[in-house]
């Protein structure tokens with residue numbers, strides 16, 4: 276057996292660790308750009324607190340609070356212009372995956388003089404350009420237990436003109452510093468808690484069955500799935516359930532270490548095209564719509580592993596094949612319990628778009644499709660989409 280593991284991000288986890296953002300960022304530069312969304316962090320008071328903490332640590336701070344959900348290349352380019360005009364030398368992403376991914380992409384855009392699409396879309400050989408070591412350092416402070424962007428070498432950016440939602444990736448996209456402070460999730464509304472929690476589950480579950488899974492990622496994936504099964508319903512039912520909030524942040528940690536090595540596979544490969552064509556669909560909601568069909572149509576490709584997932588969600592059957600066959604049913608119950616049982620039609624996706632979603636997945640999310648066990652054809656993807664409609 277041979278496997279590799281690489282995650283250079285320095286992680287700080289714990290209640291109150293947000294207060295360390297100034298001292299952790301200061302060694303990386305002198306002019307910080309604080310990248311965040313349009314309102315949530317400001318309303319919760321965290322934007323002002325982050326600005327104060329960075330300034331107290333001796334840094335000049337430029338605020339860029341224009342990141343939309345499913346961050347766009349236009350927003351990234353606007354951030355690049357501001358970062359260059361202000362001479363920013365370190366990016367601080369504060370918020371959910373959108374803010375952190377945008378911070379990473381601006382770190383690349385501000386340090387590379389080329390078309391950003393070269394990093395996002397495969398060339399004729401199927402290769403994407405990798406961000407170089409010139410990429411500005413990034414500090415990622417997550418406000419959700421969700422995307423794990425703070426621990427991964429990925430940044431997902433939407434191209435509004437072509438309706439694509441690809442990711443840039445590469446070792447230089449790992450944030451230098453990640454802060455996972457469960458307190459930032461205490462005010463997260465129930466539906467955001469549920470949607471981002473579903474994303475954690477998918478990172479872990481896809482990583483667990485991935486063709487590039489290792490003993491290390493299998494371990495972190497299972498730990499994340501166990502924590503999601505135990506803590507997500509409690510965190511959705513009662514946002515002030517502090518142990519459940521900590522449990523979900525820890526699930527996000529374990530899922531992040533899984534995702535950073537194994538990447539996503541078929542569910543993420545199908546969700547990205549959904550977000551590209553329908554930018555209002557929350558990432559977790561798009562994933563939630565496919566989970567049951569994924570369990571029902573994929574379990575035979577890895578019965579033992581799907582059986583393990585099924586048992587975490589309550590299946591007691593000792594026979595692996597029979598337990599695995601029940602995985603779709605128990606995941607459906609789980610999604611119902613957290614208010615995330617949705618279909619593609621509920622999300623507003625037109626039936627005639629299913630073929631385009633499958634084609635897009637095979638075009639610019641092919642790496643993810645290929646990490647799914649077994650051979651995955653266009654017809655397999657259509658089967659998943661039709662069953663999820």
Ligand SMILES: [Fe+2]
Nearest residue numbers: 422474543558
């Ligand atoms: Fe995700």
